[in-house]
Amino acid sequence: MSIASGKTASGPKRRICVVGAGFAGCVVARELADAGCWVSLIDRRLHIGGNAYDETDAQGVLIHTYGPHIFHTNAERISLYLSRFTQWRPYEHRVQAVVGGTNYPFPINRDTVNRLYGWDLDEAGVAAFFERVREPRDPVRSSEDVVLNSVGRDLYEKFFLNYTRKQWGLPPSELKAGVAARVPVRTNTDDRYFTDSFQAMPLHGYTRMFESMLDHPGITLQLGVDYADARGERGFDHIVYTGPIDSYFDRRFGPLPYRSLRFEHVHLPQERFQPVGTVNYPNDHEFTRITEFKHLTGQVHAGTSIVREYPHAEGEPYYPIPSDDNDALYERYRELAEAETGVTFVGRLAQYRYLNMDQVVGSALAAAKSLIER
Numbered sequence: 606m607s608i609a610s611g612k613t614a615s616g617p618k619r620r621i622c623v624v625g626a627g628f629a630g631c632v633v634a635r636e637l638a639d640a641g642c643w644v645s646l647i648d649r650r651l652h653i654g655g656n657a658y659d660e661t662d663a664q665g666v667l668i669h670t671y672g673p674h675i676f677h678t679n680a681e682r683i684s685l686y687l688s689r690f691t692q693w694r695p696y697e698h699r700v701q702a703v704v705g706g707t708n709y710p711f712p713i714n715r716d717t718v719n720r721l722y723g724w725d726l727d728e729a730g731v732a733a734f735f736e737r738v739r740e741p742r743d744p745v746r747s748s749e750d751v752v753l754n755s756v757g758r759d760l761y762e763k764f765f766l767n768y769t770r771k772q773w774g775l776p777p778s779e780l781k782a783g784v785a786a787r788v789p790v791r792t793n794t795d796d797r798y799f800t801d802s803f804q805a806m807p808l809h810g811y812t813r814m815f816e817s818m819l820d821h822p823g824i825t826l827q828l829g830v831d832y833a834d835a836r837g838e839r840g841f842d843h844i845v846y847t848g849p850i851d852s853y854f855d856r857r858f859g860p861l862p863y864r865s866l867r868f869e870h871v872h873l874p875q876e877r878f879q880p881v882g883t884v885n886y887p888n889d890h891e892f893t894r895i896t897e898f899k900h901l902t903g904q905v906h907a908g909t910s911i912v913r914e915y916p917h918a919e920g921e922p923y924y925p926i927p928s929d930d931n932d933a934l935y936e937r938y939r940e941l942a943e944a945e946t947g948v949t950f951v952g953r954l955a956q957y958r959y960l961n962m963d964q965v966v967g968s969a970l971a972a973a974k975s976l977i978e979r
C-alpha cells in the first residue's frame with residue numbers, strides 16, 4: 606500500500622489510512638475527505654460495502670451476498686446523511702415463523718397468539734394472557750429472562766429457544782438480555798418487523814450508495830489489501846481501524862468469539878417463493894431463516910433468489926456474541942485500544958457490539974467529527 610504525499614496552499618493535508626470499507630470505513634473516509642484529508646481506504650475483500658454489500662446474481666436478481674440487510678432508524682440525522690448518497694424505496698419488513706408446520710406472524714402479536722391457540726382474543730385479552738403465563742424475572746439479565754418475563758414458557762420454547770441455540774450455539778440463558786430484546790412482543794396486530802420512523806432500502810442497492818459515498822477526489826481505494834500486510838507502511842497521521850479488535854492486537858488475550866454464517870444462495874425459476882421477506886425456522890432445519898430478496902428490493906423478475914443462513918462457529922466474523930465473559934474479554938482489548946496512540950477503533954467488529962447499520966453510521970460520524978476537531 607502506498608499513498609502519494611501532497612501539499613496544498615493551506616499546508617500539508619492530513620493523511621489517514623482507513624481499514625475496512627463497510628459502513629464504518631466508508632462514512633469515516635467520506636467525512637474526512639470532505640474535511641480536506643487525504644484518505645487511503647483499504648479492504649481485504651475485493652469489494653466495498655462490508656457485510657452490507659449487494660450485487661446482481663447470474664440471473665440478474667439483486668441479492669445481499671452476506672444476508673438480508675434492511676435499513677431502519679429513528680434518527681433522522683442518519684437517514685438524512687445517507688440520503689446524500691442514495692434515493693430510497695420505502696419498505697417495511699415482514700417476517701413469519703414456522704412452528705409445527707404453520708406460518709405465524711413474528712414478532713409475536715395478537716394474531717400469532719389467536720392462530721396458535723385457536724382463540725379470538727382482543728388486545729386486552731392478549732395482554733391478560735401474557736400476564737397470566739409470564740414468569741416474572743427481576744433482574745432481567747439473560748435473553749431467557751427477557752422472553753420468559755414477557756410471554757412465558759410455551760411461546761419461549763416454540764419461537765425462541767431453538768432459534769437462539771441454532772443462531773448462537775448457546776442457550777438464551779447464556780446470552781445477554783439485549784439479544785432477545787431486539788425482538789418486541791405485541792398485543793396488537795402490527796406485523797411489521799421494525800417500527801422505526803424511517804424504514805427503506807437504497808433505491809439502487811447498498812453498493813451503489815457506497816460507490817457514491819466514496820466518489821471523492823480525496824479518497825484512494827485499494828481492495829484485496831489486508832492491514833496485516835500494510836501496517837508497516839509509514840507516513841500516515843492517523844489510522845481508523847474497523848476490523849475485529851482482537852485481530853489488531855494479534856489476539857494477545859485470546860480470540861474474541863464471533864458467530865459466523867454460511868449463506869446458501871439459490872435462484873428459483875418461479876416468480877415468488879414465500880409470502881413475506883423472511884421466514885424463520887426456529888425448530889426445523891439447520892438454517893435459521895430464508896429471505897427472498899425481491900420482497901426487499903421490489904425488483905420485478907420472472908425468477909426469484911433466496912438465501913438460507915446456516916450459523917457456524919468458524920469462518921468470517923459476522924456477529925459479536927453478547928455474553929458477560931465476552932464483554933470482559935473485550936474490555937481488556939478496549940483498554941489496549943485506548944492506549945494505542947494514532948488509531949481510532951470504530952464499527953461492529955472493532956467495538957465488539959451488535960450494532961445495526963444506522964448505529965454504525967452514528968458511531969462513524971462521531972469518530973470522524975472527533976478526528977476533524979482534533
Ligand code: FAD
Nearest residue numbers: 625627628629649655656672674675832848952953961962
Ligand atoms: P463490516 O460491514 O463488517 O465491515 C468491515 C470491513 O472491514 C469488511 O469489509 C472487512 O473485509 C474489512 N476488514 C476487516 N479486517 C480487515 C483487515 N485486517 N484488513 C483490511 N480490511 C479488513 N443491520 C441492520 O441495520 N439491518 C439489518 O437488516 C441487518 N442485517 C444483518 C444481517 C446479517 C447476516 C449480518 C451479519 C449483519 C446484519 N446487520 C444489519 C448489521 C450490519 O451488517 C452492520 O451493522 C454493518 O454492516 C457494520 O458495518 P461495519 O463497517 O462496522 O462492519
Ligand code: UDP
Nearest residue numbers: 702764765766768769772784785787788885
Ligand atoms: N430470535 C428468536 N427467534 C426468531 C427470531 C429471533 O429466538 O424467530 C432471537 C435470536 O436469539 C436472534 C435474536 O432474537 O438472534 C435477534 O433477532 P434478529 O432478527 O434481530 O437477529 P439478526 O437479524 O440480527 O440476525
